[in-house]
Amino acid sequence: MIPRYTRKVMREIWSDEERFKIWLDIEVAVLEGWAKKGVVPTDVPGRIKEKALISLEKVSEWEKRTGHEVVAFINALGESLGEDEKKYLHLGITSSDVMDTCFSIQLKRACGILEEDIKEVLESLRKLALMYKETPCVGRTHGIHAEPTTFGFKILSHFAEFKRNLIRLKMAEEEVSYGKISGAVGNYSTVPPDVEEYALLKLGLKPEPVATQVIPRDRYAFLFSILAVIAGSIERLATNIRLWQKTEVSEAFEPFGREQKGSSVMPHKRNPILAENLCGLVRIVRSCILPALENIALWEERDISHSSAERVIAPSATITLDFALARLKRILGGLEVKADKMTENLKLTHGLIYSSRYLTSLVESGVPREEAYELIQKASSEVAQGKYESLEEALKGMKVEAKLDLDPIFRRAFENTVKVVVMKRSDVLDPEGRAVMSALKKLGFEEVGDVRAGKVFFMKMHSDGREDEKARKMAEKLLANPVVDEFDVEW
Amino acid sequence: MVSFGVVVFPGSNCDQDTYWVIKEVLGCPVRYIWHTETKIDVQCVILPGGFSYGDYLRAGSIVAFSPVMDAVCEFAEGGGLVLGICNGFQILVEKKLLPGFLLKNVKLKFVCKMARLKVENTNTPFTCAAGEGQVLRMPVAHGYGNFYATQDVLRGIEERKLVTLRYIDNPNGSLNDIAGISEGTVMGMMPHPERASEIVLGSDDGLVIFKSILKWLS
Secondary structure: OOHHHOOHHHHHHOOHHHHHHHHHHHHHHHHHHHHHOOOOOOOHHHHHHHHOOOOHHHHHHHHHHHOOHHHHHHHHHHOOOOHHHHOOOOOOOOHHHHHHHHHHHHHHHHHHHHHHHHHHHHHHHHHHHHHOOOOEEEEEEOOEEEEEEEHHHHHHHHHHHHHHHHHHHHHHHHHOOEEOOOOOOOOOOOOOHHHHHHHHHHHOOEEOOOOOOOOOHHHHHHHHHHHHHHHHHHHHHHHHHHHHHOOOOOOEEOOOOOOOOOOOOOOOOOOOHHHHHHHHHHHHHHHOHHHHHHOOOOOOOOOOHHHHHHHHHHHHHHHHHHHHHHHHHHHHHOOEEOHHHHHHHHOOOOOHHHHHHHHHHHHHOOOOHHHHHHHHHHHHHHHHOOOOOOHHHHHHHOOOOOOOOOHHHHHOOOEEEEEEEEEEOOOOOOHHHHHHHHHHHHOOOOOOOOOOOEEEEEEEEEOOOOOHHHHHHHHHHHHOOOOOEEEEEEO | OOOEEEEEOOOEOOHHHHHHHHHHHHOOOEEEEEOOOOOOOOOEEEEOOEOHHHHOOOOOOOHHHOHHHHHHHHHHHOOOEEEEEOHHHHHHHHOOOOOOEEEOOOOOOOEEEEEEEEEOOOOOOOOOOOOOOOEEEEEEEEOOOEEEOOHHHHHHHHHOOOEEEEEOOOOOOOHHHEEEEEEOOEEEEOOOHHHOOEHHHOEOOOHHHHHHHHHHHO
């Protein structure tokens, strides 16, 4: 992955330095296993760990000569060790014991980072869902206005999706938490299972139950599949953000920097480029699934076709996904939600979004379902053509049976909650506030100054929009007594 | 003979004491008026003490919107006599038939004791049988009796001599020690005259309020 879409911590997992470090850890762990069996002197693993110096150039030079990376590594490593140490290096094990065990360790670490990334996205989604839980917004199916919903509920579906993804990622992490130290064809011909068990336990992995020369690639394919699914979830959310930011919709906007520019020639432009960028990055992550699946079918005890592909897709998929999740979190943290526009857009179809309520109502009043459906469908078409101002009018115009009471259907479109805070006016004596203040002071809160006590009312309103006038009237007439109270109305 | 009506709201609890004094002590015709009634057919309406609607929201606030209160307003505007005692006073200020407001007692406690009052203005239907400056002893029992009005309203109340009764020992922090005010044919007072109309209860000073009503209407 290119530096532009790379974050430091994830990149370091895939660096050559880190890889060789892990290889060294594996070699040392194996030797400790041998030492327990008395095959290797007990001080050898420790001495190797201390003395080991791995130079990337040296490994590279050796690889030019040997054409074999692990042999090159062993040779390069041996140059920094004494004869009594280097003779034990790589005792009884095959290259893939080191390479594949290392691959699992790297992927496990990557999963850990991705899990944290997803948790942060979840937290951002949770906050948004709660904040806009009661913000009415039109629901669209096939891109067409369907029925009212709330913005928080839309966000909630993404929250639920990422929750599922977190579970899947944990499952995938478990799947790749397997190493192997079992020799050239996986049957412990040159290294016993207890050495494997010891070494892998130390490295935080479990022994592959049945291996060939390599760890079975279906394990890794499963992980890359999950990464592709997560990418798809990012894409769904990013796509929705782009749809909400469309000029005709204008319901939500991704953050835009103070000095940011949307076009080199059109000064008015403000584009959802971060969300678009995510949709692109997702294609890269998703593209890694195919090589991963194709890596499964290795010839018999192994062929090495998977290796080249894995060197590319492992860093590519994990680094890109890490970057994308972090960027997604940033978008969510600065998402500008236009509740007023959402309310406005609800009216675009002149009431057609309530057609299903009409259907229910007509059916309940005795009209056969098919007939009711056709009536409302016809009325809707008239409204859409501009012949009537609203579905209500259209139906009335079609002389639909008077037994139907249309008003409650529309009044119950959605609920708004208004909060009215009633406080005694500042010039009125507030003995309660004073008593609270002196009690707090007695408890040791010296810094408490003037305290005023008041009342809060939360009222659910069934109406088409924010009835500021009504709320104020309610406050003036009953909730507050203007002789001594002042009030504040908040939605 | 003056006909009285004692309004009963959900939560009123001094209605029976008031009814008793009017019937047995004054010997006048009296009936209960339920809060949903819409016609006043008596000469004097009394809003008794109690905890109408549990004092929810503000004491007397919810009751101010009962059907009977619209009738009481009309009745007062037409010159009918209306006396609000304790919760009745709170209802009258909520309904804006009298100015001001009754806040929580300044010491925040419910006050229940005998109070000494001074009659300030004997030119009202409710104090015309008393002497100027006469001291009356009657019980107070309330949590929200702290009379308040903004400075200019308070000045207006004093200038127009609307104060009928003042506390000698202010039990609740009322501004200017106001215990009762009267405007036109409406009076509100926090103390309970109906609990001080028979000597056996400790004082019959309260009777003078009711006797004033009889004097005014005869």
